[in-house]
Amino acid sequence: MTIVIEIPAFMSVIYPCIKKTIKMPIKSYLAHPHHGKKMELYQTLSALSKCEVIPAENKDLLILVTDTDSSSEEDRLQEKLQAIDSMKLLAMVSGFNTTKN
Amino acid sequence: MYTSTLTNRRSFIKKMAVLSAMTAAATMFPGIMFADEQERNLPKSGNLDWKKAPCRFCGVGCGVLVGVEKGKAVAVKGDPKSTVNKGLCCVKGYHSVMAMYGKDRLKHPLVKKNGKYVKTSMKEALDLIASKMQETIKDYGKNAVSIYGSGQWTIPDGYVASKLFKGCIGTNNVEANARLCMASAVTGFLTSFGSDEPMGCYEDIDHADVFVLWGNNMAEMHPVLFSRLLDQRLKRGVKIIDFATRTTRTSMAADKSILFKPNTDLAVANAICYEIIRNGWVNTSFVEKHCSLSKGLTNMGYGLEDKYSFKDKPEKIDFEAYKKFLEDYTPEKVEKIAGVSAKDIKYMASYYGDPNTKVMSLWCMGMNQHTRGTWINNLVYNIHLLTGKISTPGNSPFSLTGQPSACGTVREVGTLTHKLPHGVVMNKAHREHAAKIWDVPVENIDPKPSLHTVEMFRALDRGDLRFMWIQVTNPMVTMPKLKRYRDATKKEGRFIVVSDIYPTPTTDIADVILPSAMWIEREGMYGNSERRTQYFEQMVQPPGEAMSDTWQLIEVARRMGFEKQFAYKEETHIEEIYNEYRRHHEGKKHGMAPLEVLKSQPGAMWPYVDGKSTQWRFNSTYDPACSNGEDFHFYGKPDGKAVIWQRPYEPAPEEPDAEFDFWLCTGRVVEHWHSGSMTRRIPVLHRAMPEGYVELHPADAKRMQIRTGDLVKLTTRRGSMKIPAAVNQRGVPVKGQVFVPFFDENILINDLTLDAFCPISKQPDYKKCAVKVEKA
Ligand code: SF4
Numbered sequence: 001m002t003i004v005i006e007i008p009a010f011m012s013v014i015y016p017c018i019k020k021t022i023k024m025p026i027k028s029y030l031a032h033p034h035h036g037k038k039m040e041l042y043q044t045l046s047a048l049s050k051c052e053v054i055p056a057e058n059k060d061l062l063i064l065v066t067d068t069d070s071s072s073e074e075d076r077l078q079e080k081l082q083a084i085d086s087m088k089l090l091a092m093v094s095g096f097n098t099t100k101n
Numbered sequence: 102m103y104t105s106t107l108t109n110r111r112s113f114i115k116k117m118a119v120l121s122a123m124t125a126a127a128t129m130f131p132g133i134m135f136a137d138e139q140e141r142n143l144p145k146s147g148n149l150d151w152k153k154a155p156c157r158f159c160g161v162g163c164g165v166l167v168g169v170e171k172g173k174a175v176a177v178k179g180d181p182k183s184t185v186n187k188g189l190c191c192v193k194g195y196h197s198v199m200a201m202y203g204k205d206r207l208k209h210p211l212v213k214k215n216g217k218y219v220k221t222s223m224k225e226a227l228d229l230i231a232s233k234m235q236e237t238i239k240d241y242g243k244n245a246v247s248i249y250g251s252g253q254w255t256i257p258d259g260y261v262a263s264k265l266f267k268g269c270i271g272t273n274n275v276e277a278n279a280r281l282c283m284a285s286a287v288t289g290f291l292t293s294f295g296s297d298e299p300m301g302c303y304e305d306i307d308h309a310d311v312f313v314l315w316g317n318n319m320a321e322m323h324p325v326l327f328s329r330l331l332d333q334r335l336k337r338g339v340k341i342i343d344f345a346t347r348t349t350r351t352s353m354a355a356d357k358s359i360l361f362k363p364n365t366d367l368a369v370a371n372a373i374c375y376e377i378i379r380n381g382w383v384n385t386s387f388v389e390k391h392c393s394l395s396k397g398l399t400n401m402g403y404g405l406e407d408k409y410s411f412k413d414k415p416e417k418i419d420f421e422a423y424k425k426f427l428e429d430y431t432p433e434k435v436e437k438i439a440g441v442s443a444k445d446i447k448y449m450a451s452y453y454g455d456p457n458t459k460v461m462s463l464w465c466m467g468m469n470q471h472t473r474g475t476w477i478n479n480l481v482y483n484i485h486l487l488t489g490k491i492s493t494p495g496n497s498p499f500s501l502t503g504q505p506s507a508c509g510t511v512r513e514v515g516t517l518t519h520k521l522p523h524g525v526v527m528n529k530a531h532r533e534h535a536a537k538i539w540d541v542p543v544e545n546i547d548p549k550p551s552l553h554t555v556e557m558f559r560a561l562d563r564g565d566l567r568f569m570w571i572q573v574t575n576p577m578v579t580m581p582k583l584k585r586y587r588d589a590t591k592k593e594g595r596f597i598v599v600s601d602i603y604p605t606p607t608t609d610i611a612d613v614i615l616p617s618a619m620w621i622e623r624e625g626m627y628g629n630s631e632r633r634t635q636y637f638e639q640m641v642q643p644p645g646e647a648m649s650d651t652w653q654l655i656e657v658a659r660r661m662g663f664e665k666q667f668a669y670k671e672e673t674h675i676e677e678i679y680n681e682y683r684r685h686h687e688g689k690k691h692g693m694a695p696l697e698v699l700k701s702q703p704g705a706m707w708p709y710v711d712g713k714s715t716q717w718r719f720n721s722t723y724d725p726a727c728s729n730g731e732d733f734h735f736y737g738k739p740d741g742k743a744v745i746w747q748r749p750y751e752p753a754p755e756e757p758d759a760e761f762d763f764w765l766c767t768g769r770v771v772e773h774w775h776s777g778s779m780t781r782r783i784p785v786l787h788r789a790m791p792e793g794y795v796e797l798h799p800a801d802a803k804r805m806q807i808r809t810g811d812l813v814k815l816t817t818r819r820g821s822m823k824i825p826a827a828v829n830q831r832g833v834p835v836k837g838q839v840f841v842p843f844f845d846e847n848i849l850i851n852d853l854t855l856d857a858f859c860p861i862s863k864q865p866d867y868k869k870c871a872v873k874v875e876k877a
Pocket residue numbers: 156157158159160161162163186189190191192193194195323324325326
């Protein structure tokens with residue numbers, strides 16, 4: 001069964017527990033850049049492995065999709081994401097649980 | 102430019118993740134664009150057949166799309182077309198379909214024979230229920246039978262239950278668990294406005310500048326609506342004030358958290374009104390044109406004794422008398438009662454008083470589960486009435502509801518002892534109206550309300566009540582002072598029927614257990630907090646012999662000789678019932694949308710008039726029922742005026758003392774739906790919140806040398822139990838208070854709570870009683 005666990009943007013404050021308990025190898029986020037830093041953020045995220053980035057054409061927003069193979073890899077990626085200066089807010093939107101192909 | 106290189110199943114999932122993000126982005130940034138090519142690449146639906154429904158769980162009433170594959174519901178996503186949630190959902194909503202597939206789902210009726218449950222056929226079980234009910238009526242009278250339902254009943258479930266018991270059998274012994282969560286909201290609306298349910302709608306969130314949450318942990322209890330508040334803060338810089346007795350995730354996300362001592366919200370609300378008058382912030386023309394002032398009886402008691410009764414005696418007062426009354430509630434005096442600084446009281450009052458600031462007040466169980474629940478509802482309306490901040494976009498006192506159809510089924514269909522679908526049993530014209538539609542002699546409908554929920558269980562204990570049918574609710578976890586009522590069900594000569602989908606502590610006390618069809622395993626409608634009625638079709642087959650609660654009731658009604666009133670066809674019964682139900686509400690004040698409309702869109706808000714939902718009632722710009730030629734018309738009251746009530750602060754019935762020196766407060770958590778019977782069977786949710794706990798303030802915990810995980814012994818005048826401690830975890834109660842969630846059936850905290858209730862609404866207070874706390 002594929003169950004979509006979609007977490008409303010801005011709601012990480014409500015769901016800290018989710019991050020601990022649900023293994024979701026594929027996640028999507030809305031990444032909000034700091035003012036004037038959209039291109040810089042796009043380049044930084046695109047350079048990270050296991051990340052795909054889709055910039056909005058007309059708004060200061062990027063969609064980030066991460067696809068990791070293990071929780072340790074996920075944790076390492078999270079650390080890198082936290083350290084990005086050009087990012088104002090990263091809000092998780094969905095997590096998908098799937099068997100590995 | 103982004104190009105996807107993904108090709109396999111994982112790529113499909115990944116594209117779904119992108120799609121979810123794009124949907125959320127479109128909600129927050131209308132008009133946002135991504136390159137066409139990307140959108141074209143996205144899967145539309147895979148092999149899934151997506152069908153719309155309201156979420157099964159809370160009263161927010163999010164629109165969801167359920168993905169069905171090979172006869173099984175396998176996925177859920179938020180419905181982007183729903184104005185409630187705009188494509189979002191919370192963790193319960195996303196896992197809702199999993200609640201149907203627990204391993205121990207009830208599939209066949211069970212009848213207790215010689216102390217053991219024996220599998221039986223549905224026909225035999227229904228025959229037995231009908232004959233037992235008839236036998237009980239013959240031996241003890243019609244008021245010895247009862248039905249206890251739920252705000253999770255669909256509209257047709259509640260409707261046929263009311264028709265059978267009130268119209269055909271002739272007893273008003275019809276109650277629902279919404280008595281435990283919404284009754285004070287109802288009496289608050291009726292006493293202030295003469296008409297139940299909020300005047301505004303969720304769109305108020307998009308207009309308000311300030312949100313005051315009165316004892317309402319929205320982040321956990323109404324998460325999608327709370328995310329809309331947070332979204333507005335990001336977009337428009339709105340302010341969120343959390344006014345509560347416990348620091349929660351809501352407080353942490355709020356701009357300001359103000360803590361008060363239990364029960365003193367009454368005093369603070371009066372102090373805000375005092376400040377509004379003192380500073381000249383009263384909207385005088387609004388008050389003069391649209392409000393009257395009244396006071397009622399005080400020192401009403403708390404309903405602790407059996408057969409307690411109370412009737413308020415409203416008395417008109419003038420503005421000067423009201424002003425004089427408020428002199429006892431200066432911020433400085435209230436600071437001493439409530440533990441809230443005068444500065445914070447003035448801070449809240451200043452937002453309500455500023456004519457250029459739109460304020461939305463939101464509340465749920467904190468104000469309703471209160472032995473002065475009706476009063477505190479009245480007092481918050483007073484604030485909005487004095488300032489004229491009501492019934493306009495963004496100015497909205499908004500009582501949130503807990504269950505998916507507490508409004509739709511319990512309040513609108515009227516499955517409470519005093520109610521009829523339209524009006525109340527005490528009113529002759531209302532009885533005649535219902536009897537005509539039900540095709541029963543008007544004399545069948547008893548003009549006297551009978552047993553409200555707590556009194557219903559007391560009557561079972563006394564032996565006045567002999568037969569109880571419980572549907573979609575779990576009172577053996579949720580009744581206050583539970584032990585008395587659990588013992589009552591075990592007494593000789595009581596016959597209990599329980600319709601449910603899983604074994605629970607309530608099925609444990611049943612003589613007959615009926616397996617029910619759940620949510621999208623049958624067809625139905627729910628009504629949410631903003632007067633929105635939403636339809637869902639049957640999408641999958643129920644397991645085994647499971648049957649909808651509606652059809653169970655119809656089968657029993659026919660066996661009892663009411664074939665004429667229940668002559669619905671199996672294929673079309675939901676449509677027939679809904680069309681019959683709509684006749685009760687015809688007219689501009691409560692017209693319901695036709696079924697075709699509900700089928701074609703994510704719900705409609707009543708009053709539905711001339712093909713349109715009404716967003717703001719009592720405002721003549723939006724509400725076609727206004728007929729006084731003014732801007733506002735509170736037509737629920739005969740004089741067209743809303744009532745500003747003079748209601749004092751009174752203490753709770755049981756306050757901490759030398760022996761029981763803490764407050765005990767109970768409540769819910771985001772992961773679990775009420776008593777947990779469904780969500781504890783969803784592995785992800787169960788793992789996230791596996792067991793109950795007792796939260797303590799860190800200073801209290803330190804003093805008693807209690808650390809997280811240590812067992813704590815709680816003792817009240819009703820009993821004692823040991824529970825693991827949680828210190829500085831999810832929530833932090835005020836000093837001298839402990840908090841215990843009630844979802845865990847292995848920790849029946851209601852064995853310790855008190856069955857005191859609001860004398861007007863008869864809703865129990867689960868938030869306040871005295872408890873002794875010790876390290877075990
Ligand atoms: S907020 Fe309520 S209605 Fe919405 S998805 Fe969550 S449980 Fe369902």
